[in-house]
Amino acid sequence: MELLDSARHAALRVSAAPDAGRHFVQLVAEEFLPAALHYPILLARHPETGDLYAGALMGLVPDENLCLGPNGTLVDYRPADLVRQGFYVSGENIAIDVHHPALTQAEGATVFDADGGPAPALRRVQAALRQLHVGLPETEEFLRRLEEHKLIEPIDLNFQFDNGESLRLDSLYTVSLDALHALPDATVLTLFRAGDLQLVYAITGSVRHIPTLARRRNERLSGLIQ
Template identity: 60%
Template sequence: MPDWQMLNRADHAALRLSRRIDTPRHFAQIVADEFLKAAPYYPILFTKHPETGAFYAGVVMGLEPGRNLLSADGALRDYRPADLERQGFFIAEGQVVIDREHAAFAKDEGAALFEATGEATPALKRVQQALHTLDQGLAATDAFIRRLLDHWLLEPIDVAMQFDNGQSVQLDGLYTISLDALHALPDEAVLALFRAGDLQLAYAQTTSVRHLRTLGRIHNDRLAAAQ
């Protein structure tokens, strides 16, 4: 069961935060402001929330649940999405709350959250920035996705991979932006998307899909190494 506590120096001065907890995460939600930071490293795709059916964006880091193909020693080597950076931390009624039972809070390793002076350490500042990124970015990302849907720009993407040992993987429920549909829009619609900053995000997302091949290669190499 989660152990929710309001973050404060008096109770959590000795708490240490580990970043080596990314291995089980094969998918992480991102907001629109992260697209340009994430696109050089991860496939960005859209999926639907299982309960609400609402679309959201995320990065794919593995081909099966519980296995991150891009982490090394438990941590990502490149851009770390805010959803991962803030693991164990939440916002409740405007205050930072932690789940003391979360794996992010290491017992014998990791970085302190508070300086001796009581100020936030760089580790905690990264978490605070991640929480801010998500808090400010979720609504803007929902609006971006609504504009895509208004123009029928999202389409399912078929991700089927066959590996040298005969294993196959099929990723379902993922969507990408259709460049064909985008390029077929009337000029006034394209101009509106451009002025909203959507075109830059659309091209970053569609270009990032090429990283699926990287994930497939890594998965194939690990299967071969395990034989």
């Protein structure tokens, strides 16, 4: 890990190529509304802590992204966690992993302009890092409230593809609308005033994209798309 420096890293480029290997991308609550227009938003648990986190499902197996366009990049909303790949907050500075695939590609967008100032790609990274820095604790609190009200439930995802492949996704969760609708009115009002309800409906509404992912994987397995 190195601190980002305009002189030392003047020739640095950042590429979106590693997006192709990301099948589940962490989101913060601020991203739920734009992300829900394009991807299923599901919940998972950190393997070390057991805490819930939210993510956009972009593929049905690891290292598979079914949401890329013909040029290999995302056609629609690109989450902050993808934008900041290879970049990290280090105190008041930005640090980089010089060995990260996003930063070791020959192609990509320049990080610094000719005068050593931040190029548009770096400004996008800076915005993404700020969004994550503020949004991660806020999202943790939101998910904690949902758990306190027992609104989290497992989601059953089973797929059967035309080539005979069967696939089951375990350890993913969503929000139970039945449990939400059973809450006392006062509790629902509190969630509404906290802005939680629009996030809940973004999550639950986004599952409509799951069949689209299954169709795309089926086409890929059938050789109809690459």
